[in-house]
Amino acid sequence: MIRDEIGRMVQEAAGRAQEAGDLPAVALPDPAAIERPQRPEHGDYATSLPLRLARAARAKPLDLGAILARHMPASDAIERVEVAPPGFVNFHLSQRWLAAQVDEIIAAGPAFAQIDAGAGQKVQVEFVSANPTGPLHAGNGRWAALGSALVRVLRAAGYQVEAEYYFNDAGTQIEVFGRTLYARYQQLFGRDVPLPEDGYPGGYMADLAEQAREKFGESMLKPEGEPAPEELTNYGVEQVMGWIRSDLSSLGVEYDTWYREQTVYDSGNFDKVMALLRERSLVIEREGAVWFATSQMDADKDEVLIRSSGLPTYLSTDIGYHYDKFITRKFDRVIDIWGADHQGHVRPLKLAIEAMGLDQERLQIIIGQLVTLRRGQETLKLSKRSGDIVTLREVIDEVGADACLYFFLSRSADVPIDFDLELAKQQSAENPVYYIQYAHARIAGILDRAGDLPAAGDGEGDVSLLTHEAELALIRKMLVLPELIEAIARTLEPHHLPHYAQELATSFHDFYEKCRVIDPEQPDLSHARLKLATAAKSVLAMTLELMGMSAPDKM
RNA sequence: GCCCCCGUAGCUCAGUAGGAUAGAGCGACGGUUUCCUAAACCGUAGGUCGCAGGUUCGAUUCCUGCCGGGGGUACCA
The missing domain is CATH 1.10.730.10 (Isoleucyl-tRNA Synthetase; Domain 1)
Incomplete structure (x- = not known):
């Protein structure tokens, strides 16, 4: 990159100036900060090094600029070096060099966008990871767009990247999902069974039950009062996973690994990390539950790991999952993309990483603000648990995959998105x-x-x-x-x-x-x-x- | 209450590890086609960068306080 080359040249100029005694032996920033000026007359690149060095060097910025300019090594790329008040050095690229880049770009092909910042470091990006308890909703598309773009950019930047989707196929929500599906299924056979109060009210559950009836006939019907058959639940979960994969695929989002929560237990990693936390005296039992003593670290309260019911919490499996990422699979860096509704988990999980003896910095969690969906004046809920959802599929069908990706991608993760379906359709032409x-x-x-x-x-x-x-x-x-x-x-x-x-x-x-x-x-x-x-x-x-x-x- | 994010043009948003006269799209207004796709191009209008302090040669950018909006603060995920 020419920018980096100019940076090296500026440093070289500063070094030469110091050798020549023109510049006092003050510390130089490393690397020299090269900016792109806003105004064309200020050139293609600029450095404010003279302004930064002025105090330490006890000299006027403009004089320092002139010294730097004088010691700049010659280059075909640079036509003109100017010193401008209050203390910038501006670099103008030569027209001839610029024109020659056309041949360079054609010759490089896709390698033009390839840099080596990552130096082959092994990075995992985990994104979307919605529960397989229903179809993806419109808001999930944001993480799909952001995560997949990040994966591609990191690859272009020379990282060895793995894209991962984490399926919560174990735990409380799956159990609730199974009960809801079974209730719908029984209803199809005329049983007067109510939907669970905390269940999933969405219409897709009825469709799923219908599909189950086509596949299993009445063989999943158990004597009244018995719990939902595991086979039926598993069937439902597999179906939903299929929907999710296909929706993501129609957005062009590809994953390297579809990881199942169950693996955290089956691999023994869950037990290993719990034992590790115990060893470090960070686990305490209180009120019938098992707690992660985060208050002994950098937090103001403890977190539950194992509920008094004996079931692990989302946090504890996530800790096991991250043990797997770092210890078993040896990623140098892990990037998780979460919605703002999960921000409370950032601190405890990072503390768990630290408790494993790892540098917290190796885990980067991008907290993205939430998407609210509206159709004109009407605000739509984006929660599977409240029932009425707008699916990602609908949005893709209505506005197209490209427009959908572009829209989600064009806003910083730090700002909430208010997605107006009507407006999106209207504007799709322009x-x-x-x-x-x-x-x-x-x-x-x-x-x-x-x-x-x-x-x-x-x-x-x-x-x-x-x-x-x-x-x-x-x-x-x-x-x-x-x-x-x-x-x-x-x-x-x-x-x-x-x-x-x-x-x-x-x-x-x-x-x-x-x-x-x-x-x-x-x-x-x-x-x-x-x-x-x-x-x-x-x-x-x-x-x-x-x-x-x-x-x-x-x- | 405490924690996180945000507040920039009428609207939707950028502002690339503090820099030189704060940008784009849409919308508004006015123009451009004997010529490779007018799904384009050119021009005009539009701003006390939420408010008040502080740090700095220099603050939209960093720090503090306040105001306003969103999220979190569960033995849900």
Whole structure:
């Protein structure tokens, strides 16, 4: 990345200046902070190092800037180095170097978006992980979009990434699910059985019971008063898991591992981690329950691990699950994406990680604010337990997978989303999604017609002919992608991706208006522009792919 | 009460580990097509960055307090 190269050059300049005695031996920031100025006249990159060093060096920022500029190593990429008040050093890329990047981008192909920030570190990203007690609802789509984009970006950034879905196929909610299903099933045979009070009221449970009847006939019917047969519950859970997988798949979201909660027990990891916590005297028994003594650590209250009923809590299995992630499967880093309604679990789980003797920092939990769904004025509930849900499937069918991904991805995880289905449908015609995809389709159209053009003088097209402002602006925009990937991998904030895609499309559309690509009168320039279009198509496609969106050749 | 997140243009939101004159989309208003897709382009209007202090050469960005909104504070997940 040219940005990093400039950073190294600035450091080198500072080092040389110190050797030459022009700059006092003050500590230099590592690495030198390179920014992108907001205004074009301030160049492509800038550093405020002079302002930062002024105090320690007891010198005027402008003088320091001049010293740095004087000691900057020569580079083909940089045409001009300027010192600007109050103490910036601005770097202008050379037009020739910029134009040459078009060939570089084409030659690199997908590797253009590949950087090595991760150095092969093993990272797991776990997301969605909704209970298999009902179909995914619209809000779950947010975590699907965010998580899958993050996985792709981290891979591009050189991490070895595994995407994982955690199925809570054991525990209280499954038991309730089973009772509800069995009640629905019995009703089909005329038994007057009420739905459990705490059960799942959604209509899909009745559909599921109907399916069960088709499969099992009445063989699941047990004598009155007996509990729900395990086989029926398992059947229901498997069905729901199938729905979930297929919904995610139609969003283009792929997982490497579908992990089952039951595995935490079967593998012995649950017992191991409980024993570990006991060894460290962090487990106490009180009021008939077993507690994790987090108040002895950095918390103001203890947490229940095993209820007085003997059943483990969600927290305790999650602790076992994370023991499995770190100890058994040896991930260097684990990223969990949770909704804000789970934020209370962050502290206790992190304390458990610490209790295992691991650095808390290895577990990063992204807390995303919740999605509320509305249809016009009517606010819709997004809870399986309250019954009336809007499924992710409905949203995908109504607004399309691409628009859905784009919408969920374009907002920071820190802000709640108010999703208006009516509005989403209305706006789908003038959606940014189409704006971006249209740019890709436009290029495909141009490349299709390129055959009509006479051959270029040099046989392939000399990119140094690309000197128009709009051409250079497009190239500059393309060069942002690797920097963006680095930033997203560092901040775990993929919402920059849609904004970038939009800017890139704008740069292309602007170029398209101002520079005619296919012009038989100017074959050399045309071939150079075809290369630029080819490179832009490639970068656009990579950006769309990182978001999980399609890049159509025709619209 | 305590903890977490948010408050930026009429609306929806960006602002990339404090930087130089705060941006985009939509909406509003006005323009652009003998020419590769007008699902496009160009222009105009629109802001005391919730309020008040503090740190700093410099704060939308960091700290404190207040106001407003969302979430959490269960032997639910």
